[in-house]
Amino acid sequence: MKWRIGEVEVTKVVELETTGGSRFILPQATREAILPIGWLIPHFADEGRLKMSIHALVIETPDRRILVDTCLGNDKQGRRVPTWNERQGRFLEDLAAAGFPPETIDTVLCTHLHVDHVGWNTRLVAGRWVPTFPNARYLFGRVEYEHWTKQSEREDMVTVFADSVRPILEAGLAELVEWDHQICPEVRLTPSTGHTPGHASVLINLNGEKAMITGDFSHHPCQFARPEWSSTADVDPSEAEATRRRLLGEVAGEPVLVIGTHFSGPTAGHVVADGDSCRLLVD
Numbered sequence: 050m051k052w053r054i055g056e057v058e059v060t061k062v063v064e065l066e067t068t069g070g071s072r073f074i075l076p077q078a079t080r081e082a083i084l085p086i087g088w089l090i091p092h093f094a095d096e097g098r099l100k101m102s103i104h105a106l107v108i109e110t111p112d113r114r115i116l117v118d119t120c121l122g123n124d125k126q127g128r129r130v131p132t133w134n135e136r137q138g139r140f141l142e143d144l145a146a147a148g149f150p151p152e153t154i155d156t157v158l159c160t161h162l163h164v165d166h167v168g169w170n171t172r173l174v175a176g177r178w179v180p181t182f183p184n185a186r187y188l189f190g191r192v193e194y195e196h197w198t199k200q201s202e203r204e205d206m207v208t209v210f211a212d213s214v215r216p217i218l219e220a221g222l223a224e225l226v227e228w229d230h231q232i233c234p235e236v237r238l239t240p241s242t243g244h245t246p247g248h249a250s251v252l253i254n255l256n257g258e259k260a261m262i263t264g265d266f267s268h269h270p271c272q273f274a275r276p277e278w279s280s281t282a283d284v285d286p287s288e289a290e291a292t293r294r295r296l297l298g299e300v301a302g303e304p305v306l307v308i309g310t311h312f313s314g315p316t317a318g319h320v321v322a323d324g325d326s327c328r329l330l331v332d
């Protein structure tokens with residue numbers, strides 16, 4: 050699946066799609082609560098169960114090839130979600146088949162450093178975690194990085210950091226950037242904190258043609274209708290809600306293609322106001 054924003058092309062490469070089983074992320078999204086939000090069906094929910102996706106997005110500008118968020122990865126251990134352990138998926142093959150062999154990626158960007166956004170940063174070779182994208186600079190948010198280096202009580206987070214983040218620093222490929230960092234003329238970060246302390250979303254702007262990649266300030270389009278629904282993974286739920294309301298207010302009714310990091314099916318659309326909340330209109 051591809052979108053074009055002027056001369057920039059964005060391609061989705063899926064690692065995993067699920068229907069249901071997402072209540073651990075969004076506990077308020079019960080069947081009874083989802084069904085009244087009719088526009089979610091069929092793209093983003095079936096009859097009361099949420100559809101979700103873990104995918105990477107490749108941004109191609111005339112001279113850059115940027116991979117945004119690197120999903121779960123293969124062979125990882127110590128993950129809290131059982132099916133995220135010891136994966137043997139075809140993500141790298143699918144990425145290459147879409148036209149992006151790993152050595153052609155020049156930039157890897159992690160919107161934040163959670164388990165499902167850093168996994169393919171590394172792969173297991175002869176018992177060692179090595180960078181999957183050897184010719185890329187890996188951009189990590191400075192605030193985000195500093196936050197996670199201080200966390201020691203969550204064993205699963207420590208494990209993720211050890212197998213998917215630290216090897217990139219040790220290989221000298223990491224660059225710590227501010228949350229409003231300009232990556233190239235067409236692409237920059239914008240802070241969208243709350244989900245994590247250094248979380249950033251991605252803005253693409255080319256002669257007034259615009260797109261935004263959400264990251265996890267919103268896990269699912271149901272949060273456009275119910276911005277007060279925070280995810281269990283939000284480090285600061287009230288800040289996350291404030292961020293959702295602010296960013297939705299900025300894009301509602303505007304010609305900005307909003308591309309969701311975990312949105313299933315069509316994945317992208319335009320945000321319109323719907324009473325005192327919003328909906329995602331699929332083009």
Ligand SMILES: [Zn+2]
Binds near residue numbers: 166
């Ligand atoms: Zn996520």
